[in-house]
Amino acid sequence: MLVQQRSSQIKGFTLIEILMVIVVIGFMVAAVQLNFFSNKSEQQVTEEATRFAGMFNLAADFGLLNNIEIGLYVEENSYQFLGYDGSRWTNLPNEKTFERYTLADDITISLSFDGLAPEENTLVDRELFIPDEEQVSAMEDALEKEQKLIIPQVYLLTGGEITPFKATFATTEQNSETFSINVIGKFYTPVALEQQEQVQNN
Template sequence: MQLNTDCTAKPRHCSQQGFTLIEVMLVIVLVGVMISAVQFTFSSSKPEQILQQNSARFAGIFDLAAEYGLLNNVELGLFVKENTYQFLGYDGVQWSPIADNPLFEEFTLPDNVEISLQLDDLPIEEPLLFDSSLLITEEDTDSFFEEEDEEKKIIPQVYMLSGGDITPFSLTFSFAEFTFDDDENVSFKVSGIYSTPLTIEGPIANDSSR
């Protein structure tokens, strides 16, 4: 007896084939988390490799954060301060750390490594896709500029919209004081123009007189 394998004849006996977009993106995020967990657990003593490792970590986590915002329909932001960076979520009222996501928590760079955020003078030919001031309330602005006894609210410098758009920016990783005699003074630059993935440039030779 020949079995009928035509799904059009008996659709209830035929399972759905393929994956949905959400399932595919979830796999991408999970794979990215596993790769980052393996790739960034090692440490290096060579200056160029230290900068390369930290710039690659940042780019990887930023891309994961953008995917997270897209999947969860939430606006995210990047806050850079001195030698640290962290990712924040916007709940419609204020910016706050993203709960239950260790990868997005504040990360402190190794000693002597510094980062420089650039938002202007980038090769941008189109107007900005969104107004970042829409995500900053008057209360946020007051708390940012005024000294208060309570902890100040954190306002990100780079925004990641739930639709996938990001603030154009570049983040340069370099050494605050270069003391390695056997290696060239270099830096690595991570850039994002409107969308992910980010691009990494380097090693870039710096002025030796620095």
């Protein structure tokens, strides 16, 4: 009887927990690879870009498994993943993993979309998600006091499609060279890191 009670209390891992373990392992692998870099700024940029790619893929899987539209909102030194509740974009409930993340000092992130999308509209065309004035007004009315209206720049649909984008992580040090890494997303996950770039400043 005691054995039965103990066995009934044993719980397995959820799929999202397993995915989190995979992301953590990815971070550990990236950390090992960072030992080959001599420049601290390059290490940080590589680490931040690797983390972003892992979190983006995890967010896409989360949205797919839970049938939730996910949006990526990027500022100069931070990013976060939001869910659409039918009226506005908001933090995913009970999912602190996807809340606003601030990059390490002296590192910025920027998004670009030029040349990544086809000429014809697709389900993930950014133009289809830009709300008009009436929709913006409705979203603002749904906000609680002191909340900020956030409209994502990249969208992750429940069917697995994503807005094509390029996220560039770069150092902001005032020296002769700027180091950057691109994370490329092309319609479907997983996103991938592009070769490191070393730019000579004038």
